[in-house]
Amino acid sequence: MSVIKAAIVGGTGYTGVELLRLLSGHPQVEVTAITSRAEAGTPVAELFPSLRGHYDLKFTAPDVQQLAQCDVVFFATPHGVAQAQVPELVARGVRVIDLSADFRLQDIPAWEQWYGQQHACPELAAEAVYGLPEVNRAQIAGAQLIACPGCYPTAIQLGFIPLLEAGLIEPSGLIANAASGASGAGRQGKTDLLFAENNDSFRAYAASGHRHLPEIEQGLARAFGSEVELTFVPHLLPMVRGIHATLYATLKTTADAAGSQEALQQLFEQRYAAEPFVDVMPAGSHPQTRSVRGTNMCRIAVLRPQGRDKVVVLSVIDNLAKGASAQAVQNMNIMFGLNENQGLESPALLP
Amino acid sequence: MSVIKAAIVGGTGYTGVELLRLLSGHPQVEVTAITSRAEAGTPVAELFPSLRGHYDLKFTAPDVQQLAQCDVVFFATPHGVAQAQVPELVARGVRVIDLSADFRLQDIPAWEQWYGQQHACPELAAEAVYGLPEVNRAQIAGAQLIACPGCYPTAIQLGFIPLLEAGLIEPSGLIANAASGASGAGRQGKTDLLFAENNDSFRAYAASGHRHLPEIEQGLARAFGSEVELTFVPHLLPMVRGIHATLYATLKTTADAAGSQEALQQLFEQRYAAEPFVDVMPAGSHPQTRSVRGTNMCRIAVLRPQGRDKVVVLSVIDNLAKGASAQAVQNMNIMFGLNENQGLESPALLP
Amino acid sequence: MSVIKAAIVGGTGYTGVELLRLLSGHPQVEVTAITSRAEAGTPVAELFPSLRGHYDLKFTAPDVQQLAQCDVVFFATPHGVAQAQVPELVARGVRVIDLSADFRLQDIPAWEQWYGQQHACPELAAEAVYGLPEVNRAQIAGAQLIACPGCYPTAIQLGFIPLLEAGLIEPSGLIANAASGASGAGRQGKTDLLFAENNDSFRAYAASGHRHLPEIEQGLARAFGSEVELTFVPHLLPMVRGIHATLYATLKTTADAAGSQEALQQLFEQRYAAEPFVDVMPAGSHPQTRSVRGTNMCRIAVLRPQGRDKVVVLSVIDNLAKGASAQAVQNMNIMFGLNENQGLESPALLP
Amino acid sequence: MSVIKAAIVGGTGYTGVELLRLLSGHPQVEVTAITSRAEAGTPVAELFPSLRGHYDLKFTAPDVQQLAQCDVVFFATPHGVAQAQVPELVARGVRVIDLSADFRLQDIPAWEQWYGQQHACPELAAEAVYGLPEVNRAQIAGAQLIACPGCYPTAIQLGFIPLLEAGLIEPSGLIANAASGASGAGRQGKTDLLFAENNDSFRAYAASGHRHLPEIEQGLARAFGSEVELTFVPHLLPMVRGIHATLYATLKTTADAAGSQEALQQLFEQRYAAEPFVDVMPAGSHPQTRSVRGTNMCRIAVLRPQGRDKVVVLSVIDNLAKGASAQAVQNMNIMFGLNENQGLESPALLP
Structure with missing residues (x-):
């Protein structure tokens, strides 16, 4: 099989270096360009010494001509950048995987309100496929433009989806208490x-409203079939990588046996039985973020404390991996008909 | 004023060394004994070099005769120890402040179930005063035996109490998502x-049931006037000190204007206006655990995200200080009629 | 005794907040002004929530008239600032304690070379007293302008001084391998x-030449009586506070019995017997940085591994405390004839 | 090529889980057994959730018959274990890679003194090949028993070897100031x-004599051709993985031009030009431990501060990887004639 030529736009951030790390071990991909206006001319391995010996690339100023010669372009840019540059690439037939928030929301006015600017190409947002393979695998396979999910949204959606799809929980009153490593x-x-400022300390942030809220509610509503209402409080952890979401929902009074600890465990195991990157842990487990460090895995545990009416889900991912770059690679694998876990097979680094 | 003679039973743990640190700066207290079977004979300053130059004490084997000559005895022991040793001290007129869980629960069968052993003196448990000054100041002043609250219970009760006392929230469906530093x-x-095993990682633990749950529910029920139902999920942070509790409750539909962001802010400020160790932060704040490091402060923020029906409270304490040893000193000050913040006045160590 | 009015110039950094923390507990000092151009008008307690309830002060733009009414002014500014503002204050009789590097070097050309700018008042540098009380106590008592030592220089000088004063070690070939917390x-x-970028990682920096090198060599030369030659490699630790210096020197072949482990221990104990803030630990100790966290202590251990010709000294301080703000308070106490450990008596926060 | 059957003895520690992580991605190795008396019967993935989905193995009690059917057996045991079990395996033709200290020292009395016990098979110690490929590649290829180097010894030897081989430095007065993550x-x-006990703190340990000292001196003496004298002070870092060695040596007065910064840089680059796992960084670099996290790389920088007579070398490795398990895999690759970097190609996890 021929090699897939990939480019990365905006590669000086953490999702950029994570893409480079993952793609260096991908047998069917060659990174042919990585752009940065600020670092144009700087060797990638100078900015990121961890890549010495793995890449000879230098950062270059973005150039549509060059990007258009790639098979796939990853946008690892702040919001607002991709929506300006993607249309031309899409028009020229390049596949695009956008790790930013630009194409995640279908509700353009909501996007414009949360991000405080006008959206540059609403029509592409409508076409973009939301790149959560556990939900959208078929559409991803045929997509030209992927809106790669945010880190919190990935951890939280994967935790709530089985419960919402099964109609077991009340759709309002959902709570997502989540915490992220500082690389987020x-x-x-x-x-x-x-x-x-952060070591040996912990705090919430954006508790009155985080930009990931509408994305999460959009995804949960799709799973449930109608609107849901979520309270989402993110926190900043004194650690580098990892997201831990602790989710709370109220079981419907009609749930009965379907809401027992055993039935909940079975529900989650069945929902994700065929998923290579979702691991439903044994009942009673407490997944640690380090158990997914550097990998595309999401590990989940579900429980019903005291047999009361609340169901609790613990969901962990690596914010830079399943929460960004590794999920982007998973999407690429699906889009190009490759083995889905190509380049994503290494176990987590533990300890 | 004459000096208060204090002893510490079980002083080799973190609450022990924290008591020593705080009492070293208390102008009216002298620590005359500190016990440890395992370390009997070892100078305190050898086990804890931070105390070199501050104490000449050695650990001694526990000796009731010696303890009975003190004005106050702090128990910094695992559960089960105080209930065996306290009765004699109480009988001899010594005041006791127990930092363990032995006398916190009024429901003895519940205590026996959660702690997996028979309670040795239920009658003293009935007499013990729960040492949360923001609720029980008057009883503390006259108490002979104080059950010093747990760390999670302190942070969580102080966060929920104004809402429950005002009858603004539904008493079931309360959620306490809390995280503690490893010293806990x-x-x-x-x-x-x-x-x-813990650096750069994060996880929940005891999610299906933590021993602090009945203590918290007992305290919240007192504030509300009848039973409440709480889901409590603790987490282990990669840091040493600090507890952060993120609390969620559903506003009663009758709450109306009393549930507005402004009214909630005012409610909290009024409830704690006279409290020297509860700081209601300005609306929109996100208290950091480091802002209370080493102090007896609890900092709280209250908010109503998106104007929906959930109220969120953020409450932080130092688990070893307001969550244990400093609160014990606050209780002692009240019991002995001292200025309540004697020995507790230093600001937090930041950064 | 009347209260000492103190001002802090440039108080938004870590040495500023540390000065505020320490002075809040000092019974004879009142902080009457704290300046910051960038934060003028902001309450101190807003920038540093740890100080809520301790200070009502707001940052103000620097104003010589206001500063001149104080008894003492602390400069917690980047280098270059104090030398511009201090002359007028000194002329008006105000005592000044400069925590920056402006007046530490007697060799002005060296200062200008290492700091890359012209020195604004060499004449004051000549008058300034180097504020290391363990060496200069008498001069400090009579000084009007104190050049407070750097953090590395404090830890390193206190470790080498007994050996140099005793003439036991070769003056060239000295090695100081030091590591600092990130607050430095x-x-x-x-x-x-x-x-x-820093958690779970460690690195050296400025290995080919750090600005503290000439300051350290100047101090060591004073102790020895003539020039010394030091190799100094600083490192950045994944922690907030603390400096650990590991010092290596070669015993003179004439050292003989004076270089034995026992004799070295005795030498250090005698040298610092009267020092309230230098703690010579028992032979075989390994001082931890946390054992001095938040305090003005320097803890030191000396050893002679394998009985070979190298002597090793381990020296720890808190870079913001004995390495900056607490040492500044110690200097102030000496200058104003107060008890030297006034405001500096709290034990370290451990754990 | 046929698959290599590998077993791990004593697999519940950090070198065990690291071997499993690395070998899971090695295309030519199958782990057929992993032993632990304490955890016999426990699935590997239960003890190490990071390996869920990667291994179906359970820990088994050690069984020589089973081990003897493997092509290679890794010992990831405390010292003393391998020397008891290895002789029979060697006698039966199995290749053994011992990650413990049992066969590292040629000087058996020294081993017995430092490890406080009698050596069980000195004759095998004499036969064992010291598994530092950068020095012993040819012997490793033909070896049946490899004594895999310690973590500190690897970082320190690779840093000093070019200087010693070139005869540029004094062989006495060598100093190795090293720091390790807690996984060590x-x-x-x-x-x-x-x-x-360790977060936000730093300390030296074993400063008067660490067991790795004789191993390091043995290796340095081989490189130099006669005895050397090293002062080695290890430190414990508040991080999980990584060793940073800061090395100091005195240039011979005859070094002249060969000791210039440029010549030193060239010396190191030439010495390691053919080495796949030693990276000599550009002059002026400060290698970070995270730049080698999880990899078999050693990154090195050499410098001559102030042009004085000291040469400083900065050398970083991952203590569990190049300092233990990855180096063991490198040895295995060499022993079995595989591509030396098979299974060792992933870049470091950064950030």
């Missing part, structure tokens, strides 16, 4: 992201 | 508490 | 100081 | 390895 905030020199 | 698990050589 | 790099939003 | 202390429930 990106590689930007902000005071409040300093080591000395 | 104590100074015991267990594999799963190793640095290499 | 200040509160600036630089990419390479991010949490995600 | 193993997965044992000791109080002083707890998270709460």
Whole structure:
């Protein structure tokens, strides 16, 4: 099989270097370009010494001509960038996997409100396929433009979906208490992201409204078949990688036996039986974020404490992997008809 | 004023060393004994070099005669120890502040079920005063035996109490998503508490039932006036000190204006206006655990995301301080008629 | 005794907040002003929530008139600032304690070379007293301008001084391998100081030449009586506070019995017997940085591994405390004839 | 090529799980057995959830018959175990790679002194090949028993070897200041390895003599051609993986031009030009431990500060990888005539 030529736009952040790490071990992909205006001319291995010996590439200024010669272009850019550059690439037949938020919301006014700017190409947003393979595998296979899910949305949707699809829980009153490693905030020199500001401390942030909320509610509504209402409070962990979502929902009073601990366990196991990257852990487990570090896995446990009416789901991913770059590679594998776990097979780094 | 003679039983753990730290700066207390069977004969400053120059004490084997000569005895022991030793001290007129779980629950069968052993003196449990000054200040002043609240229970009760006392929220469906630094698990050589097992990772634990649950529900029921139902999921943070509780409750449909963001803010500010150790932060704040490190403060923020029917409370304490040893000192100050913040005035260590 | 009015210039960094923390507990000092151009008008407690309830102060733009009414002004500014503002204050009789590097070097050309700018008032540098009380106590008592030592220089000088004063070691070939917590790099939003860049990683920096080198050599030369030659390699630790210096020197062949483990231990104990803030630990100890966290202590161990010709000294301080703000308070206490450990008596926060 | 059958003896520690992680991606190796007396019967994936989906193996009690059917047996055991079990395996023609200290020292009395027990088979120690490929590649290829180097010894030897082989430095007065992540202390429930004891703190340990000292001196002496004298002080870092060695040596006065920064850089580059796992970084670099996390790489920088007579080498490895399990796999690849970097090609996990 011929090699897939890939480019990365905006490669100086953490999702960029994670894509490079993962693709370096992908037998059917060659990264032919990586762009950055600010670092144009700098060897990738100079900015990221972990890649010394793995890449000879230098960052280049973005150039549509060059990008258009690739089979697939990953956008690892802040929101607003992809929507400006993607249309031409799509028009020229290039497949695009956008890791940013630009094409995730179908509700354009909502996007414009949460991101505080006008959307540059609503028509492409309508065409874009939401790249959560556990839900959209078939559409991903035929897509030209993938909106890769956010990190919180991935962990939270995978945890709630079995319950919503089965109609076991009340659709309002959903709660997602989630915590992320600091890499989720990106590689930007902000005071409040300093080591000395965050080590040995913990806090919530954006508790009154985080941009991932509408994306999550959109996905949960699809699973449920109508609107849901979620309270979502994100927190910043003194660690680098990993998202832990603790989800709470109220079992419908009609749930009965279907809501027993055993039935819930079975429900989750069946829903994800065929999924290579969702691991339903044995009842009573408490998944650790390190157990998925560097991998595309989502590990999930479901429980019903005290036999009361609340069901609790624990869901962990690596925010840079299943929450971003590895999921992007999974999408690429599906789009190009490759083995879905190509390049994604390494176990987590533990300890 | 004469000096208060204090002893610490079981002083080799983290609550022990924290008591010593705090009492070293208390102008009216002298620590005259600290016990440990295992470390009898070892100078305190050898086990805890941070105390070099502050204490000449050695650990001694516990001796009731010696303890009975003190004005106050702190128990910093695992559960089960205090209930065996306290009765004699109480009988001899010594005041006791128990930092363990032995006297926290009024429901003795519940205690016996959660702690897996028979309770040795239920009659004292009935007499013990629950040492949460924000609720029980008057009883504490006259108490001979204080059951010092647990760390999670302190952070969670202080967050829910204003809402429950005001009758603004539904008493069932309460959720407490809480996370603790590793010092909360104590100074015991267990594999799963190793640095290499916990750094750069995060996980829930005891999600199907933690021993602090009945204590919290007992306290919340007192505030509400009848039973409440709480789902409580604790998590282990890759940090040393601090508890962060993120609390969720459903506003009663009758709450109306009383449930507005402004009214909630005012409710909390009024409830704690006279409290020296509860700080209601401005609306929109996200309290960090480091902002209370080493102190007896509880910092709280309350919010109503999206104006929906959920109220969210963020509550942080230092698990070893307001969650244990500093709160014990606060109780002592109240019991002995001292200025309540004597020895507890230092600001948090930040960064 | 009347209260000492103190001001802090440039108080938004870590040495500023540490000064505020320490001075809040100092019974004889009142902080009457704290300046910051960028944060003028912001309450101190808004920038540093740990200080809520402790200070009502707001940051103000620097104003010489206001500063001149204080008894003492602390400069917690980047280098270059103090030398511009101090002359007028000194002329008006205000005592100044400069925590920056501006007045530490007597060799002005060396200062200008290492800091890359012209020195604004060499004449004051000549008058300034180097604020290491263990060496200069008498001069500090009479000083009007104190050059407070750097963090690395404090830890390293205190470790080498007994050996140099006793003439036991070769003056060339000295090695200082030191490591600092990230707060040492200040509160600036630089990419390479991010949490995600530093957690679970360790590296040297400025190995070919760090600005503290000439300051350290100047101090060691004073102790020895003539020039010394030091190799100094600093490292950045994945922690917030603390400096650990591991010092190596070659015993003179004439050292003989004076170089035995026992004699070295005795030498250090005698040298620092009267020092309230230097703790010579028992032979065989390995001081931990946390044992001095938040305090003005320097803990030291000396050893002679394998009985070979190298002596090794382990020296730990808190870079923000004995390495900056607490040492500044110690200097102030000496200058104003107060008890030297006033405001500096709290034990370290451990764990 | 046929698959190599491998067994791991003592697989419940960190080197065990790291071997499993690396071998899961090795195309020519199948792990057929992993032993543990304590965990016999436990699925590997239960103890290490990171391996769920990668291994169906259970731990078994050690059984020489079973081990003897493997092509290669890795010993990931505490010292003392391999020397008891290896002789029979060797006698039966199995190749053995011992990650413990049992066969590293040629000087048996020294081994017995440092490890406090009698050596069970000195004759095999004499036959064992020290598995540092950068020095012993040819002998490794033909070896039946490999003594895999310790973690500190690997980082330190690779840093000093070019200088010693070239005869540029004084052989006495060598200094190795090294620091390790906590995983280097193993997965044992000791109080002083707890998270709460080590986070945000740093300390030296075993400063008066660490067991790796004779191993390092033995290796350096081989490189130099006669005895060397090293002062080695290890430190414990508040991080999980990684060793950073900062090495100091005195240039011979005859070194002259050969000791210039440029010549030193060239010396190192030439020495390691053909080595797949030693990366000499550009002059002025400061290698970070995270840049080798999870990999078999050693990254090195060499410098000559201030042009004085000291040469400084910075050398980083992952203590569990190049310092243990990955180096073991590298040895296996060489022994079995495989591509040397088979299974060892993934870049480091960064951030």
